[in-house]
Amino acid sequence: MRPVRGMALVAATLASVSLAACGSKPSDSGSGNSTAPAASDYLACMVTDTGGIDDKSFNASAWKGMEDARTAGKAKDKYVTSTSENDYAPNINALITQKCQLVVTVGGLMGDATKAAAEKNPSQKFAIVDASYDPPLANVFGMTFNTAQGAFMGGYLAAGMSKSGTVATYGGLQIPPVTIYMDGFQEGVEYYNTQKSKSVKVLGWDEATQKGTFAGSFTDQNKGKQIANNFIQQGADVIFPVAGGVGLGTAAAAEATNGKVNLIWVDFDGCENAAQYCKLFLSTVLKNIPAIVTKTVVDAAAGNFKSGAYVGTLQNDGTGLAPYHDLDSKVPAELKTELEQIKSDIISGKITIKSKVQPK
Numbered sequence: 001m002r003p004v005r006g007m008a009l010v011a012a013t014l015a016s017v018s019l020a021a022c023g024s025k026p027s028d029s030g031s032g033n034s035t036a037p038a039a040s041d042y043l044a045c046m047v048t049d050t051g052g053i054d055d056k057s058f059n060a061s062a063w064k065g066m067e068d069a070r071t072a073g074k075a076k077d078k079y080v081t082s083t084s085e086n087d088y089a090p091n092i093n094a095l096i097t098q099k100c101q102l103v104v105t106v107g108g109l110m111g112d113a114t115k116a117a118a119e120k121n122p123s124q125k126f127a128i129v130d131a132s133y134d135p136p137l138a139n140v141f142g143m144t145f146n147t148a149q150g151a152f153m154g155g156y157l158a159a160g161m162s163k164s165g166t167v168a169t170y171g172g173l174q175i176p177p178v179t180i181y182m183d184g185f186q187e188g189v190e191y192y193n194t195q196k197s198k199s200v201k202v203l204g205w206d207e208a209t210q211k212g213t214f215a216g217s218f219t220d221q222n223k224g225k226q227i228a229n230n231f232i233q234q235g236a237d238v239i240f241p242v243a244g245g246v247g248l249g250t251a252a253a254a255e256a257t258n259g260k261v262n263l264i265w266v267d268f269d270g271c272e273n274a275a276q277y278c279k280l281f282l283s284t285v286l287k288n289i290p291a292i293v294t295k296t297v298v299d300a301a302a303g304n305f306k307s308g309a310y311v312g313t314l315q316n317d318g319t320g321l322a323p324y325h326d327l328d329s330k331v332p333a334e335l336k337t338e339l340e341q342i343k344s345d346i347i348s349g350k351i352t353i354k355s356k357v358q359p360k
Helices: 058-071 085-097 108-120 147-161 176-196 221-233 246-255 275-280 289-301 325-330 333-348
Strands: 024-027 043-047 076-080 102-106 125-129 140-145 166-171 201-203 238-242 262-267 281-287 308-312 319-321
Touching: 043 058, 043 085, 043 289, 058 076, 058 102, 058 289, 076 085, 085 102, 085 108, 102 108, 102 289, 108 125, 108 140, 125 289, 140 289, 147 166, 147 176, 147 238, 147 262, 147 281, 147 319, 147 333, 166 176, 166 221, 176 201, 176 238, 176 281, 176 333, 221 238, 221 246, 238 246, 246 262, 246 275, 262 275, 275 281, 275 325, 281 325
Parallel strands: 043 076, 043 102, 102 125, 125 140, 140 308, 166 201, 166 238, 238 262, 262 281
Antiparallel strands: 024 076, 281 319
16 A cells, blocks of 8 residues: 555745755744754755745645744744655755754655655654655654545536536646545536536546546646636636646636636635736635644644644635635625535535545
């Protein structure tokens, strides 16, 4: 059994520092002279996935969590960017060498490299976003999210707002932290169809066969534009890109339709991290990475690091829908009420989500 269960905007203005690996930008919150560092002297470090710190998605979300801990005076921080999967292990090892007391890795693709480093350095503390281990590792805290729940709501919203009766989704890579969103989205559309006796069609994903459309990247905006234009030609008027920065290309394609196509963003509120496209976003299916990353850093700095795993859900606000922002007046009150009821029904278990990649 593979041990990793899950995968894997704020632009920070930071001073430069050289790293043994690919380069990092640190943010410090003070220094001290005590043998046991005070909270403000605690050094927490992050390794991004290939999307980089400004991916408008999960890397940026994680860095926001790191920054919030620094702003609160609980830790110093720095990050190093991975430009390819070959950078994961060297970047992790570079931060260990630099005496980072907590190393946070971002994305399930970093699961194997994080596990190897944790086993080699049992006294080093790690945390990883979008992955956990079975059995758990004593020095690693895993952060996973049941975003199928939030995406179910997103699918229902998309179906309820579609005028063409066709919506679409696609992913960056075909990995569980991506397909879990796509599963939930499709199930939400199907639930809408059942409740309303409609037949809204989903392009780009088939949960039953686990086949669909993928960009093969989290950064290629041209690919995102190409995929979106293909969906638009097939009649889709709401698109849900689960692909980090690739989705910016999809937003550009939607903007060119002069209001005929809307998006539902992913991970981090699109109106906050891609404000230039806010007028296009019906909502965002949130993955509340910042809050749990902040808590993990603050706890570790206070000497309360715990291994094991966290699962973000609708019930603990680990996922959900962002505000409707510019399109709030366009979303019918009845649809908003139905979405609140769906949230309650998912939490209570009345609605059961089927996705097989939900974290436990």
